[in-house]
Amino acid sequence: MTDPIRAREQRTGWLLLIPALLVLLLVYAYPIGRSFWLSLYTQNLGTELQPVFSGFENYGRMAQDGRFWQSIFNTTVFTLSSLFFELVIGMGIALVLNQAFRGRSAVRTIAIIPWALPTALIATTWAWIFNAEFGVWNDILMRLNIIPQGQGINWLGEPTLAMMAVIAADVWKTTPFISILLLAGLQSIPGDLYEAHAIDGATAWQSFRQITLPLLMPQILIAALFRFAQAFGIFDLIQVMTGGGPAGATETVSIYVYATIMRYLDFGYGAALVVITFIVLIVAVALAAWLLSRTRSALRG
Amino acid sequence: MTTVHPPAHPPAHAEARPSRFSARTLWLTVAVVLVVLFSLAPILWQVLTSIKVNADIAAIPNVYFPRRFTLQHYIEIFNRRPFLNYMLNSFFVAFTSTLLCLALGTPAAYALARLRLPGERIVLASVLIVTLFPYILLFIGLLEIVRATGLANNYLALIIPYTAINIPLTILVMRSFFQQLPRDLEDSAKVDGYNTWQMLVRILLPLTTPALVTTGILAFIAAWNEFIFALTFITRESMKTIPVAVAQISGTAVFEIPYGALAAATVVGTLPLVILVLLFQRRIVQGLTAGAVKG
Numbered sequence: 128m129t130d131p132i133r134a135r136e137q138r139t140g141w142l143l144l145i146p147a148l149l150v151l152l153l154v155y156a157y158p159i160g161r162s163f164w165l166s167l168y169t170q171n172l173g174t175e176l177q178p179v180f181s182g183f184e185n186y187g188r189m190a191q192d193g194r195f196w197q198s199i200f201n202t203t204v205f206t207l208s209s210l211f212f213e214l215v216i217g218m219g220i221a222l223v224l225n226q227a228f229r230g231r232s233a234v235r236t237i238a239i240i241p242w243a244l245p246t247a248l249i250a251t252t253w254a255w256i257f258n259a260e261f262g263v264w265n266d267i268l269m270r271l272n273i274i275p276q277g278q279g280i281n282w283l284g285e286p287t288l289a290m291m292a293v294i295a296a297d298v299w300k301t302t303p304f305i306s307i308l309l310l311a312g313l314q315s316i317p318g319d320l321y322e323a324h325a326i327d328g329a330t331a332w333q334s335f336r337q338i339t340l341p342l343l344m345p346q347i348l349i350a351a352l353f354r355f356a357q358a359f360g361i362f363d364l365i366q367v368m369t370g371g372g373p374a375g376a377t378e379t380v381s382i383y384v385y386a387t388i389m390r391y392l393d394f395g396y397g398a399a400l401v402v403i404t405f406i407v408l409i410v411a412v413a414l415a416a417w418l419l420s421r422t423r424s425a426l427r428g
Numbered sequence: 429m430t431t432v433h434p435p436a437h438p439p440a441h442a443e444a445r446p447s448r449f450s451a452r453t454l455w456l457t458v459a460v461v462l463v464v465l466f467s468l469a470p471i472l473w474q475v476l477t478s479i480k481v482n483a484d485i486a487a488i489p490n491v492y493f494p495r496r497f498t499l500q501h502y503i504e505i506f507n508r509r510p511f512l513n514y515m516l517n518s519f520f521v522a523f524t525s526t527l528l529c530l531a532l533g534t535p536a537a538y539a540l541a542r543l544r545l546p547g548e549r550i551v552l553a554s555v556l557i558v559t560l561f562p563y564i565l566l567f568i569g570l571l572e573i574v575r576a577t578g579l580a581n582n583y584l585a586l587i588i589p590y591t592a593i594n595i596p597l598t599i600l601v602m603r604s605f606f607q608q609l610p611r612d613l614e615d616s617a618k619v620d621g622y623n624t625w626q627m628l629v630r631i632l633l634p635l636t637t638p639a640l641v642t643t644g645i646l647a648f649i650a651a652w653n654e655f656i657f658a659l660t661f662i663t664r665e666s667m668k669t670i671p672v673a674v675a676q677i678s679g680t681a682v683f684e685i686p687y688g689a690l691a692a693a694t695v696v697g698t699l700p701l702v703i704l705v706l707l708f709q710r711r712i713v714q715g716l717t718a719g720a721v722k723g
Contacts (some may be wrong), residue, residue: 137545143536146532151558151592151595153588224463236706237467238464240467241470242696247693248655248674251678254678255691308717329535350461360561367678377597385564385567408562
């Protein structure tokens with residue numbers, strides 16, 4: 128194994144790899160490691176911003192912190208609902224875009240646009256759509272006689288409605304990501320599978336259930352994992368649309384961490400919140416990776 | 429553009445009986461119209477708002493087909509706010525960080541694709557997991573670094589994190605690209621006496637241009653859209669980027685939000701990205717699927 132050519136190749140390899148790894152260590156590894164460390168200290172206005180070792184006190188405080196549990200609850204509701212609607216709508220769009228029709232390429236392009244736009248800007252667009260006085264959503268509902276004339280709903284002012292509004296905005300913004308991945312998966316399913324199934328007398332719904340869904344499962348899981356992670360860390364959309372309000376009804380973990388650090392200057396506690404978020408994500412990733420490898424081996428077997 | 433014609437030959441899984449064609453055409457037309465409406469309606473509403481006069485913006489019931497149009501809101505954002513500045517800031521930061529992440533990520537991708545390093549599986553797995561991390565996880569540590577190094581209100585405070593958040597994507601996309609290249613190319617280059625560096629620069633780099641463009645577009649979009657670092661590390665007005673600048677138009681107005689100006693700002697701030705999508709739709713799709721699925 129002491130082949131000199133091979134040794135030189137490996138040395139070159141590390142030289143090529145190390146600059147990128149250093150940047151990743153600086154921007155990912157250090158801040159996350161630092162949060163673990165800082166979470167064992169109290170560093171806030173009470174300690175005049177000096178770090179004072181306090182063991183697991185921050186985590187004990189978290190268990191008592193109603194606002195923290197509220198933010199976990201909000202994040203869970205937001206993540207699961209938007210994931211559900213994105214998967215259903217994303218699948219629908221992917222199935223449509225997979226059909227043959229004139230202008231398909233143009234429609235595929237249009238269907239990507241929401242994904243590419245800046246979330247912070249899109250948040251202002253949706254806040255305007257859901258505006259209580261002049262919002263177009265209220266106007267549409269009134270014209271359809273779903274709500275009485277002149278009694279516009281204050282979408283962003285009511286806790287449950289505000290949550291629905293931010294979910295709607297997120298679904299619109301990120302469904303294209305899911306439909307892109309699912310469409311790529313659909314295109315790799317051979318057509319003769321459906322043909323043979325149709326000859327056996329299967330309906331379109333049966334083919335979807337018995338061929339499309341199982342074969343698409345890897346793409347569905349990957350898309351769901353990516354979207355889970357992004358939705359769980361959602362910040363910009365909610366910060367701009369509602370700021371976490373009304374009365375904390377849309378405050379997600381990220382918004383709470385940001386407020387803890389930037390408004391209350393409570394660094395130790397903020398770091399503990401980051402650590403918990405990190406652990407939840409890692410558990411979710413491990414779970415998804417396990418599911419993925421199981422589906423993949425089931426497909427091969 | 430959305431008119432639907434029966435395909436010349438039906439796709440394999442469509443109903444084979446001709447009598448179903450009209451039904452299929454009908455539902456497909458409806459479905460395509462719905463997809464287009466879903467994707468475009470919110471943007472079109474914003475465009476419409478941006479060219480309406482204030483009286484029409486605040487009209488109840490809403491005005492869908494205005495008779496009066498104005499460019500006042502666009503003039504306002506460029507005259508009363510340093511909007512050109514914001515655009516240039518976003519361009520500069522996004523473009524620089526895109527170049528940097530390509531320069532750092534491409535060699536790393538090659539090493540991971542070809543050079544059989546010990547521990548490369550661990551590196552690759554870490555890179556993959558890192559793409560899932562929301563930026564809030566990095567926020568406290570980066571804030572400390574920015575304060576300790578005095579980088580607040582310095583473009584480097586954005587360029588370095590933006591480079592880093594795009595490196596994993598670069599590695600994943602470029603690695604899958606390098607793996608598709610025939611090995612013979614590199615072998616014959618080595619026979620000709622090139623070392624790994626020379627081979628990379630003279631033989632592979634020209635071949636990788638399409639993949640670099642694909643990755644670069646995705647990186648540029650991510651950097652242009654980033655919000656939380658830009659919000660925190662840059663507080664000087666003249667240095668702000670588009671997402672933060674637009675968000676604060678709605679945030680600072682205490683009495684009445686200038687909806688027209690806000691809509692105009694949104695349109696201007698999203699226009700570069702819409703153009704990118706229109707020009708590079710195929711590449712974006714390729715890059716996204718390569719980045720996500722190959723893992």
